[in-house]
Amino acid sequence: xxxxxxxxxxxxxxxxxxxxxxxxxxxxxxxxxxxxxxxxxxxxxxxxxxxxxxxxxxxxxxxxxxxxxxxxxxxxxxxxxxxxxxxxxxxxxxxxxxxxxxxxxxxxxxxxxxxxxxxxxxxxxxxxxxxxxxxxxxxxxxxxxxxxxxxxxxxxxxxxxxxxxxxxxxxxxxxxxxxxxxxxxxxxxxxxxxxxxxxxxxxxxxxxxxxxxxxxxxxxxxxxxxxxxxxxxxxxxxxxxxxxxxxxxxxxxxxxxxxxxxxxxxxxxxxxxxxxxxxxxxxxxxxxxxxxxxxx
Numbered sequence: 601x602x603x604x605x606x607x608x609x610x611x612x613x614x615x616x617x618x619x620x621x622x623x624x625x626x627x628x629x630x631x632x633x634x635x636x637x638x639x640x641x642x643x644x645x646x647x648x649x650x651x652x653x654x655x656x657x658x659x660x661x662x663x664x665x666x667x668x669x670x671x672x673x674x675x676x677x678x679x680x681x682x683x684x685x686x687x688x689x690x691x692x693x694x695x696x697x698x699x700x701x702x703x704x705x706x707x708x709x710x711x712x713x714x715x716x717x718x719x720x721x722x723x724x725x726x727x728x729x730x731x732x733x734x735x736x737x738x739x740x741x742x743x744x745x746x747x748x749x750x751x752x753x754x755x756x757x758x759x760x761x762x763x764x765x766x767x768x769x770x771x772x773x774x775x776x777x778x779x780x781x782x783x784x785x786x787x788x789x790x791x792x793x794x795x796x797x798x799x800x801x802x803x804x805x806x807x808x809x810x811x812x813x814x815x816x817x818x819x820x821x822x823x824x825x826x827x828x829x830x831x832x833x834x835x836x837x838x839x840x841x842x843x844x845x846x847x848x849x850x851x852x853x854x855x856x857x858x859x860x861x862x863x864x865x866x867x868x869x870x871x872x873x874x875x876x877x878x879x880x881x882x883x884x885x886x887x888x889x890x891x892x893x894x895x896x
Contacts, residue, residue, distance in 0.1 A: 612753060612821045619760045619814050626767050626807055645763045656751075660711040660719055663864060667709070668856040669699035669721040680727060680735075684720060687740050691833055693747050696720045700727070705854040706847045709864035710742035711751065718746045725852065730843055737830060737840030741866055744829030750822045754863070757818050764811040819863045820883040827888055831895050841892040848885040 623645075655662070674681040681698055688695040696710065696718035704725040712718035720742050727735065745751070831837035847867045857869035863881040 663711045663861050669701050705852040706850040707865045710745045733839035734843035737843045740830035740833040741826045744826040761811045765808045837892040837895040841889045
């Protein structure tokens, strides 16, 4: 379990470094070879960062409302609240506020910018369908997302995705309307300079897709990390493995889920059977179950 946690932390750092290298390379290309100046990169990063700050501080409220989650107190559902409180105590973190989503779908998610401002939402279908050890595994997974500060990691990633998308969009708008830039920057010269410019433009065109794929890859790595951390918390990987089996076997989609919130859930809320793993917000459930059972 410890090696799984270490491996996924390292892979996430590598992916974020690739992200930073991509946006730096795009900024350098626009500044040096297209003549837009370094201000365009700073502007894209700043605007993306401001937009993300808004979602960072208010995104939890938006996610909970969009999912139709209703906050509950201990007297409303002592069973669920007790599981959350006990596992939070074991993890050495404040107990998050607990929400229920009235839906037959089997799913759950955690949100909040840090352990002191955290929320965990669980569908009624999940509570009704899972055994005690299985529900504990799911709750431990979500608490691990909170304790591992996954929301902060994804905030950084969203900033970088937004910056890359803005750089690409600004470039094409400026070229289309004939604003800014130089047709010939004089950099590189000759045939090599022309090849370099073509490569740069192609990269600029496909960079938003590359950025989105890296974002999805980071999201999937955090799911593996939360699985491992959750198993470490309960000391019973089989509980989460069995819960994932039941969740994947369920065919009821979560109607209140959206593309913007799909990555938050423990499993794909749309239940698309033929979705390419390349564009999925979650790693294959079978792979997650296999890794959990190798931890036992």
